[in-house]
Structure formats: structure tokens, C-alpha cells
Amino acid sequence: MAHHGNHKEEHHHVTPLEIFHKVFIALIGLTVLTVVTSLYDFGMMNMVVAMAIASLKAALVIMFFMQLKYDNILNQLCMISAILFVAIFILITASDVIVRDNGRPMRIEKAAQGGDDPALMNKLRAVTDDQVAKGKVLYANNCASCHGATGGGDGPGAAALNPKPRNFLSGEWKYGSSPTRIFTTITNGVKGTGMSSYSGMSVEERYALVHYVRSISPQKSDDSAEDLKAAGLDGDFSKFKPKQMVDVGIVMENMAQVDQVELPQDRQKFSDHPGAKLYAQHCASCHGLSGQGAKVTAVGVNPPIALYTTSWNGLQAGWIQDSSAFKKIVSEGLTGWGKPGIGHFNSDEWSQLYSYARALSGR
Amino acid sequence: MSGHHEVHYVEGTKHAIPHHFNSGYHEFDASKMGMWVFLVNEILLFSALFVAYAMFRAKDPVMFHEASHQLNKWMGGLNTIVLLFSSLTMALSVGYLQRNNTKRASQMLILTFLCAATFMVVKYFEYSHKFHAGLLTAKFYTFEGISAGHPGLFFSLYFMMTGLHGLHVLIGMGVIAWVWWRTRRGDFNEHYFTPVEVTALYWHLVDLVWIFLFPLLYLIG
Numbered sequence: 001m002a003h004h005g006n007h008k009e010e011h012h013h014v015t016p017l018e019i020f021h022k023v024f025i026a027l028i029g030l031t032v033l034t035v036v037t038s039l040y041d042f043g044m045m046n047m048v049v050a051m052a053i054a055s056l057k058a059a060l061v062i063m064f065f066m067q068l069k070y071d072n073i074l075n076q077l078c079m080i081s082a083i084l085f086v087a088i089f090i091l092i093t094a095s096d097v098i099v100r101d102n103g104r105p106m107r108i109e110k111a112a113q114g115g116d117d118p119a120l121m122n123k124l125r126a127v128t129d130d131q132v133a134k135g136k137v138l139y140a141n142n143c144a145s146c147h148g149a150t151g152g153g154d155g156p157g158a159a160a161l162n163p164k165p166r167n168f169l170s171g172e173w174k175y176g177s178s179p180t181r182i183f184t185t186i187t188n189g190v191k192g193t194g195m196s197s198y199s200g201m202s203v204e205e206r207y208a209l210v211h212y213v214r215s216i217s218p219q220k221s222d223d224s225a226e227d228l229k230a231a232g233l234d235g236d237f238s239k240f241k242p243k244q245m246v247d248v249g250i251v252m253e254n255m256a257q258v259d260q261v262e263l264p265q266d267r268q269k270f271s272d273h274p275g276a277k278l279y280a281q282h283c284a285s286c287h288g289l290s291g292q293g294a295k296v297t298a299v300g301v302n303p304p305i306a307l308y309t310t311s312w313n314g315l316q317a318g319w320i321q322d323s324s325a326f327k328k329i330v331s332e333g334l335t336g337w338g339k340p341g342i343g344h345f346n347s348d349e350w351s352q353l354y355s356y357a358r359a360l361s362g363r
Numbered sequence: 364m365s366g367h368h369e370v371h372y373v374e375g376t377k378h379a380i381p382h383h384f385n386s387g388y389h390e391f392d393a394s395k396m397g398m399w400v401f402l403v404n405e406i407l408l409f410s411a412l413f414v415a416y417a418m419f420r421a422k423d424p425v426m427f428h429e430a431s432h433q434l435n436k437w438m439g440g441l442n443t444i445v446l447l448f449s450s451l452t453m454a455l456s457v458g459y460l461q462r463n464n465t466k467r468a469s470q471m472l473i474l475t476f477l478c479a480a481t482f483m484v485v486k487y488f489e490y491s492h493k494f495h496a497g498l499l500t501a502k503f504y505t506f507e508g509i510s511a512g513h514p515g516l517f518f519s520l521y522f523m524m525t526g527l528h529g530l531h532v533l534i535g536m537g538v539i540a541w542v543w544w545r546t547r548r549g550d551f552n553e554h555y556f557t558p559v560e561v562t563a564l565y566w567h568l569v570d571l572v573w574i575f576l577f578p579l580l581y582l583i584g
Contacts, residue, residue: 050582
């Protein structure tokens with residue numbers, strides 16, 4: 001009566017015990033393997049390898065310890081459907097976020113490597129009245145402090161600079177007077193001089209400056225074949241793709257943060273420092289009210305570039321111990337890093353500014 | 364309901380086969396299927412947390428990377444080996460019952476229980492380190508050594524995932540103690556060991572979840 005006999009398999013599957021032992025050894029081996037691979041950096045592959053090993057371990061446990069390999073098809077389908085649904089949940093829910101490029105704003109020297117769009121450069125090479133007018137405004141804001149309000153190379157910053165900034169009224173050009181040559185000079189800056197890189201400005205803005213300074217110069221040449229070749233404007237550039245872009249959303253977000261800077265509590269004690277006023281006038285717009293840095297201070301929209309400054313708090317840098325290094329960096333700028341040279345201080349002002357900057361760095 | 368019901372026992376045991384089953388094997392199959400369906404529920408329960416993990420890790424991989432370094436991968440590795448060994452002893456206890464070796468089966472259950480206890484002791488040391496270091500969630504996150512993002516998010520996931528898993532270990536310890544007591548009492552033999560078998564299935568799942576938690580939480584980069 002107890003056995004009606006309508007079951008096909010009236011016995012339990014009995015697994016040989018040594019199979020359990022072998023599976024256990026394999027599981028320990030795979031555990032060691034996953035720990036060892038985690039000690040090396042394979043980038044995204046770390047995650048893939050770790051999950052592959054974990055899945056293999058899981059398969060061993062399910063097949064042999066849980067004996068699903070020998071179980072009936074109903075139980076097997078139960079487990080397979082569970083695994084399938086977990087995979088569906090994770091992959092579809094996270095499908096967007098997994099493939100998304102978590103682009104962070106990059107520093108300007110990296111962004112500049114992407115290069116400018118040659119097609120756009122080629123179009124803007126030709127002068128228009130509109131560009132000259134735009135360039136005049138940009139010149140007053142960005143260049144006049146050293147090159148002079150009228151372009152005579154006699155701005156307030158010029159006194160401390162050696163070599164002196166270009167006098168656009170003289171008709172002399174050291175790095176070429178053709179539009180593309182001047183564009184290159186503005187883009188890259190001139191190493192060893194106060195002329196820093198303005199690659200943070202858009203192509204349009206830089207060409208507007210080019211056409212303005214050419215408009216006030218008594219002598220200038222047009223682009224030669226060599227000029228165009230040097231700037232990569234000779235071949236087929238219709239397929240050019242800018243290599244590095246910054247997500248506009250991130251730039252906007254960081255621009256919004258600029259207005260939110262507040263002086264931290266522990267920095268307020270410096271506010272009556274004699275260097276504080278100089279700092280506020282000449283440095284704070286980029287380095288933050290208390291040297292905290294990391295705020296966007298110059299943004300080009302095409303290509304989108306965010307300019308960042310480093311926090312000075314706890315900074316290990318040569319200038320902190322060396323006032324002459326400080327003076328050199330401040331007056332000459334950092335070519336290619338977007339740091340302009342600012343040099344019109346007297347010796348009292350230099351020492352006040354240096355002492356204040358050191359105080360902000362925590363020294 | 365006329366007449367009386369004849370009571371059938373599984374051979375060599377005091378286990379009466381419920382009258383709605385044809386045989387002891389029929390009962391065994393049904394019980395096991397019940398456990399598999401429960402395990403599917405368990406997997407889907409944990410899957411919600413794995414989805415949350417995948418979303419937040421993809422959103423802020425740098426923070427997950429840094430936060431993961433605050434976990435002790437050697438302690439996590441030790442616990443992995445302890446749980447894998449407990450899965451072996453659990454499987455062996457079923458194997459010995461199938462061979463009518465009740466004494467060895469009960470020894471294996473004791474070993475399984477001790478492994479589970481060891482796991483919880485190691486977990487206790489890990490948790491207390493995190494409580495002291497402020498590696499917690501929300502306003503209780505007071506640790507200052509991680510610069511990226513909001514590491515409290517990593518630790519809220521860490522405590523939820525390992526906490527739910529740890530609860531399963533504790534429940535498993537209770538059930539293992541119970542089947543050990545019944546094994547000692549002589550309730551089981553080669554024909555009837557259903558409670559031990561379904562306990563083993565549950566225990567292997569606890570192991571299975573940990574197999575994924577370990578690399579995802581401890582071994583990021």
C-alpha cells in the first residue's frame with residue numbers, strides 16, 4: 001500500500017563522497033584565484049573576471065552540493081528561471097547606467113590635446129567686421145592688462161615681464177602675423193614668457209582676437225601654404241572629430257558652483273591679512289576666496305572645456321617654501337595650464353601676497 | 364469518511380507518511396520542491412539588493428573602489444573559505460545519512476554549525492571595526508579617509524546585504540541545531556532524511572549568496 005509504484009525513480013540519488021571533496025577543493029582553488037586576480041588592476045576586466053569566477057563557483061555548488069544535476073526537471077526549471085530573472089532585473093534596470101561614460105571634467109592641458117576643429121578654423125580665418133568688434137571686447141578683458149589698452153605692449157602687467165609683451169602697433173611679429181600663426185600663438189602660449197595658453201577660449205573667440213589684433217597692426221601677412229600645413233589645414237579635415245569633450249551638463253553644474261563659494265570658518269582669521277586684498281583682486285577669481293580651488297573659472301563651450309585650480313590646503317608645492325619660485329609662477333604664468341602671468345606688484349606687495357598664499361596653504 | 368486510515372511509517376523510522384502522499388519518496392520529492400520554490404523566492408529577495416548595487420556602483424565606480432578598500436579582504440576571504448567548508452560538511456552529512464552512518468552525519472552537522480558560528484564571530488569583528496571607524500550610513504558616516512562621492516551609500520548597501528545574509532546564517536544555525544538533535548535521536552536513516560536534505564539546500568543557498576557578496580563588496584579593484 002505504501003508503494004503505489006507510479007513513481008519512476010523510487011530511490012534517492014547517492015553521490016560518491018569523493019565528488020564532494022573534489023568540488024570543495026575546486027571551490028577553494030577558485031576563491032584563491034579570485035583574491036589573487038583582485039590584487040592586479042585590469043580595469044573593467046576585474047569585474048568581469050570576478051563575476052565569471054563567482055558564477056563558476058555558484059554552478060559547482062548548485063550542481064553538486066545541491067545536486068540539481070541529478071534532480072527532476074521541475075526543480076531545475078525553478079532554479080534556471082530564478083537565475084534568468086536576476087540577470088534580466090540587473091541588466092535591463094542598469095542597462096543605461098552601465099554603458100554610460102562617467103565623464104568627469106578634465107584638466108585643461110588634457111582637454112587641449114583634443115585639438116580644434118579644422119573645418120571651423122578654416123571658416124573663421126577670413127576676417128569679418130563682426131569678428132573684429134567681438135575681438136575688441138575680448139581683448140579689453142583678457143589681453144589689455146599686459147598688451148596695453150591700445151595694443152602698445154604697455155599694459156600695467158608689462159612692467160614686470162621679460163620679455164615684454166608684443167607691441168601690436170609696431171608691426172613687428174616674432175611668431176608670425178598670419179591669422180593661423182597668431183591663432184596658434186594664442187592657443188599654445190609662448191613658453192618662457194608671460195604669454196600663457198588661451199586654449200580655454202573657443203575657436204570663435206580666439207579668431208575674434210586674431211582679427212582684432214591684426215586690425216590694429218600696421219603690418220601683417222596672409223596665411224601661406226606652410227602656415228596652413230603647420231596648423232593641419234591643408235588636407236582633408238572634413239572627417240575631423242574632436243577627441244576629448246566635456247559633458248556640457250557637468251560644465252554648467254560647475255559654473256553654478258562658482259557663485260556659492262563661502263569663506264570657510266578656519267580661513268576667516270586671515271581676512272585682515274595685508275595680502276588678503278591683493279589676493280581678492282588678482283587671484284580669488286580663479287583660486288577661490290580661500291585658495292580652495294577646484295572651481296571652474298574659465299569655460300570654453302566649443303570645445304567645452306572646464307578650467308580647474310588645485311586646492312592649496314595642505315598642498316606640497318615648491319613655491320610654498322621658495323618665494324622666488326612663487327614670484328616666477330605668479331608673474332610668468334604657467335604655459336599650457338591656463339595660468340596667466342600677473343606681475344605688477346611692488347616688493348611689499350609681493351611679500352604680502354606670498355605670506356597670504358602660504359597662510360592659505362596652511363603654513 | 365468511513366472506515367479507518369491505515370498509518371504507514373517510513374521503513375526503520377517513526378516517521379508516519381501523511382496519507383496524501385503515495386510513499387515516502389513522494390513526500391521527499393514534494394518537500395524538496397517546496398524548498399526549491401522557497402529558494403527561488405530567496406534569490407529574488409536578494410536580487411533587489413544586487414540591482415541596487417549594480418545601479419549605484421555604475422553611477423559612482425570611483426567611490427565604490429575607494430570604499431571597498433576599507434573592508435578587510437582577508438577576513439572576507441577567511442569567511443568565504445569557512446562557508447565553503449560548511450557547505451562541504453553539510454553535503455557530507457546528507458551523504459552519510461544516505462549510507463546509514465548516523466554518527467558521522469551528526470559529526471558533520473556539528474562541524475557545519477561551528478563553521479556558521481565562526482562566520483558570525485568574524486562578521487562581528489568586521490562590524491565592530493566599521494562602527495568604531497564611522498564607516499556607516501547617513502549622518503553616522505563619520506570616516507574621513509575616502510575622498511570620492513558619498514561613501515555612506517556603499518556602507519548602507521554593505522550593511523543591508525551582509526546583514527540580510529547574516530540573518531540567514533543565524534536562522535540556518537538554528538535549523539542545523541534542530542536537525543542535529545533529531546539525527547542524534549535516531550529520527551533519520553537511509554530511507555528518511557528529508558528535513559536534513561531541505562536544510563542542506565537552504566544552507567547551500569546561504570553559501571551561494573556569499574559567493575557573490577564577497578567579490579562584489581571586498582574585491583573591487
